[in-house]
Amino acid sequence: MNFRFQNLLGAPYRGGNVVVTGDSVLLSPVGNRVSSTDLLRSQTLTLPFDSSSNISRLAASPDSTFLLAVDDAGRASFINLRRRAVLHRITFKSPATAVSFSPDGALIAVGVGKLIQIWRSPGFKKEFFSFELERTLPDCSAAVTSFDWTPDSEFLLASSKDLSVRLFPVKRLKRSTKPFIFVGHREPVVGAFFSTEKKTNRVFRVYSISRDGAIFTWNLADDPPPSPGTPEQGDSGKKRKDVEAGDIAEGEIPLNKRKWELVKKDFFMQAPARLTACDYHRELDMVVVAFSNGVFGLYQMPDFVCIHLLSISREKITTAVFNKLGNWLTFGCAKLGQLLVWEWRSESYILKQQGHYFDVNCVSYSPDSQMLATGADDNKVKVWTVSSGFCFVTFSEHTNAVTAVHFMANNHCLLSASLDGTVRAWDLFRYRNFRTFTTPSPRQFVALTSDHSGEVICAGTLDSFEIFVWSMKTGRLLDILSGHGGPVHGLVFAPTAAILASSSWDKTVRLWDVFEGKGAVETFPHTHDVLTVVYRPDGKQIASSTLNGQIHFWDPVDGILMHTIEGRRDIAGGRLMTDRRSAAKSSSGKYFTTLCYSADGSYILAGGSSKYVCMYDVAEQVLLRRFQITRNLSLDGVLDFLNSKKMTDAGPLDLIDDENSDVEEGIDGQTRDTLGFDLPGALPNRGRPVVRTKCLKIAPTGRSWAAATTEGVLMYSIDDSFVFDPTDLDMDVTPEAVDVALADGQHKRALLLSLRLNEDSLIKKCIFAVNPLDIPAVALSIPFKYLQRLIEAFADLLESCPHVEFILQWCQELCKTHGHLIQQNCRSLLPALRSLQKAITNMHQDLTDICSSNEYLLHYLCSAGTKI
Incomplete structure (x- = not known):
């Protein structure tokens, strides 16, 4: 029972900004979690904490010790990256649009709507309230989009959607000073950056980049400030008289009091595409920009020389950043779930990962537990290395949703079934489709299995209620098993005999003798539709799940019902946005759609249209543990209780779409683009995905299990902590x-x-x-x-x-x-x-x-x- 969350596969990136800590560790938000990828060791893992909503902004301290993760609701977690533990939490009054640590790590700038808040960075000490607000700068008239600090952490550059960039002094001066405002852009400013001299590290230039693809170069127009004790002359002396004595530090005129001049306007010429992300590397004096048409560009400044202009997809690039050395570029595409790390000098990929951008329907472990195969609604089959968390091959020959995947006993062959009417066999040595199984007339396959010798392939259909049997060697159709009166959603061969078990919505589980051709050997009747069936590893027991929330255990030899587990109360949890009652009083989704025995057959895992996965002891028929697969309130079906404050005459407040702004990035943009509110039959919950578990598999080693959920493939492994008898x-x-x-x-x-x-x-x-x-x-x-x-x-x-x-x-x-x-x-x-x-x-x-x-x-x- 000592399983703990280990990793999240199937979704390396879901929106928001990414952060590169040190030189080789990439942090990216995946729903309400943070994924950490070691680019040198080629390993990825998911940090063991989660937020209550999708994480939208990340910021790492300069020494890569701390991470600030802010979700869509403005709740922030301050994390110790080395120990992977949450140290402090704080909730901002509104969602944060930009977050940045100061170069010395002492301060954090947070853009909260139109406000800019400067917070003191917490440390390792336990304090009653660790976050201390240093300053609030209310000068912006629209949402803040980005921050940049001077190397000495004295001044802050903030870009905004009000078409301007503001230069603020961070410290409180004796007399309040207004920021210097850079104006002239025609569309919202996406990013603004300081440029410094390499020898003296003195700021002398500012770059501002807007959404219409324009980059403005601003230089200091006044003379360099005189050194202490030097007579003041010209315009520089006049400006010094305007500055209060308390505002002068060592004879320096504050940057916000000096004169900045627009010296150059350049354009990236990618219209009608919009610029969606940008970053600047100060030591190399280079700018990387990304656009909504999937194009990115790398430019040498200030001469605006194009080094690279390439396309990585046709979808919008939602993040683009440099690493610390500036030799790697990281790009993320939220809609495709794509994450790329590209070395621009050698023009080669360091990392190229893409998850499933629709729901994962099925998973399967290889016999040696080293690989995991997944199939999803995006018509793709992916194979992952369990130890590293990387996808090493993607098969995209299917033309409709993949509903089932199955590893052969030899560990080098993978089967997949799809709604496109084909069952395909994949060679994991040559990475090709070497066999395709079809039927005389098109069918939609939803269940798949093979015998232990790998000679016979069986698939169940959704529309014709039949089971098709093929020969693996010849690819010929051997037999069609008829008898079910409903869709066949479960198929499994007995581990110790050549007997096939099938479950159907016709309220029966049937056993078939495939090799002898005798048809149905035994029929186990149920009172409700049967959703799935599994064999115990020793072949002496069958478990089936029905629509009334029960799990039935049958003796396949004697054909008798051994016992039944009532699971309606156990799986109940989570209320949909459209429900008028709490989760406890709701009757929807209280059944198990997937079952899986443990490696020794002592317990069974069960999941369905709920936020819970239940673990039962088979011998005692008792609930051992419930795993809550997510606490992400951005998904539908997570909350348990109704909130009367959000109920109006027009229905729940969450369902009233009164926003007048476009959704720019993240999973919400994905679902809106996919489903759309103007289409007939659109989801009534504003396109929010509903939490559910579609498939459960336990590794043959018994030390881990995987769940195909709405958020991706959740991996749980045994916690090897100190446990004794x-x-x-x-x-x-x-x-x-x-x-x-x-x-x-x-x-x-x-x-x-x-x-x-x-x-x-x-x-x-x-x-x-x-x-x-x-x-x-x-x-x-x-x-x-x-x-x-x-x-x-x-x-x-x-x-x-x-x-x-x-x-x-x-x-x-x-x-x-x-x-x-x-x-x-x-x-x-x-x-x-x-x-x-x-x-x-x-x-x-x-x-x-x-x-x-x-x-x-x-x-x-x-x-x-x-x-x-």
């Missing part, structure tokens, strides 16, 4: 006793004590302390109840430590001494054994690649030596 402890079982036993050379006693404590670091320490010659004797003394924990430790060590031969010797001796016990209890040990198999397979593949590379290199050196 209190009944197995006494006064002598302590970490100190383990150290004493190791010092005395009592390796058997030390290992047993560490296993009783169940502390991972102590177990591994004791394993490495054993002499290789003593491994057989120590392995023989291990009790069976600690065998699973020891195998899990070996699987973890094989993935991280270099002592491969030593660990493999341990595994060999355990199999020799406890082979009969492992065989008798294979069901309970199956998750740990599969984890070990996964680690050994992965290590074998790595060693094979290294040996092949070394062999090629040796052949090359030998041939080169003979030539010399």
